Amino acid sequence: MDDRRVTPSLWIDGAPATAEALAHQALVNYGAYTSFGVENGAARGLDLHLERLRDASVELFGEAVPEDRLRALMRAAIGSREACWLRVSLFSDQISNRNPTWVGQPRVMVGVFDPPPPLRTRVRLQVQAHERMAPRLKHVANMDLLTTRRRARADGFDDALFADRDGVLSEGTLWNIGFVRDDRVTWPRGPMLAGVTQRLIETGLAGVGLDSETRPVSREMSTGFRQAFICNSATPACPVGEIDGRALEIDPALIDRLRAAWASNPPQAI
Template identity: 35%
Template sequence: MTTLVHRDGQPVTIAELAPLAFAGYAHFTAMQVRGGRIRGLDLHLERLRSASAELFGRTLPDDRVRSFLRTALEAGPADVSLTATVYVASGQFTADETAEPEILIRTGPPASGPAGPLALAAVEYERFLPAVKHVGEVAKTYLMRRAVRDGFDDAAFVDRRGRISEATIWNLAFWDGDAVVWPDAAMLAGTMMGIVRRQLDRLGVPQRVQEIAPADVPAMAGAAVMNSWTPGVAVHRIGSAPVPEAPRFLDLLHQAHQAEPLTEP
């Protein structure tokens, strides 16, 4: 039997269906590819391995993933945004533990993120399985849309203990004037965050991890968000608390990113 899919009364195309295909039980990693090469490739591979082990109880070999990445990149321009989504054919709402993970790779135009500075609403929210970059998180888009409606650019999350953790699609970093301060809370450790942290270490920039509550924000000398698009976009307000401009802090984040070598998959 042939399965027909329609969208707004018309047969759906593969291009229209692909973004929706694995919107339930799957995980992914997103990256910017420049000149056919990737920064932090080891972090992306580790993310896919650990998330597959958590969700499916089995993983795809790294060499197989790299082969699929190469194939996808050979089919397009040298500079792209790339998303690799891992899923099982049995999909969601099943307990099938025998299915082997498969991978969907999608490429699109390169991106560099917003210019900033951004104002973030402070909202109480904790992600399910925060250490996994999983799909189908309606709350993140809902909270971002609500924040924009209320006059902000995006939203930052505060957990039930009153700690700032992350933003909707971003990690957060703070600056105390001398050191980079990372929030201590359950969150997704982003690949950009991993790149920046290890390169800041190599550059000799002090870093520390500490609990940060909204009441602590006014004492900070700077703040930024980061994700696969960019190592740093300035944040000038979280909730009602203003955050000073910190150009040296932003420069250090971008310098750390540039210090990470580009790797062929």
């Protein structure tokens, strides 16, 4: 038995989660979250995750949770674990389907889990016409993400890449995408979540001999790129093997450079 495995646990405002609080979250799908890996009490891009929670808290609840409180709740949930995965969620049991008007500081749930494995060594993507509600937020309303991923799997793909009504590409179900030509990464411009891993890679690109641009990328324009990758907190970079059945080149050296760009950002102590 591997004694390094994490016993999953859920904490709300520093105490073990109660059935009553969890029932409310199961019935009222309103809130936001962020998730990331922790090693030795630190996480890459922690400041960006805290920024995400602050902005979502103000937009959804009208008041931010103080950063020092978030940090203390995360440290308490981690305890003595050397490595784990955190999901930090914001919610309020004062908000319901019948009465959604409450304003104030939300409650904080911290889930502690085993680090998830990275995505596959390559992914096959299906472009689907879809625009997430409030795409700037990492919110808990994920039915559309599961629906589009299920549709892609049913059609023989691994996942879905979203395009708006004009055919402009944006993001995937749980990740950002970058297209690569020569030594330049092209990030799509459009309504989407500003991924923490995407931002960390962007920060480190110059150090690995790459540069970048952000511009609209239509479904048709994407055929001009020979390589692409996806990224999220669990997977710093995963090559895209095909889009809508069109094969793309896979260069392991490029993926190594992208992962090195991400790793160049030092972990920040919680």
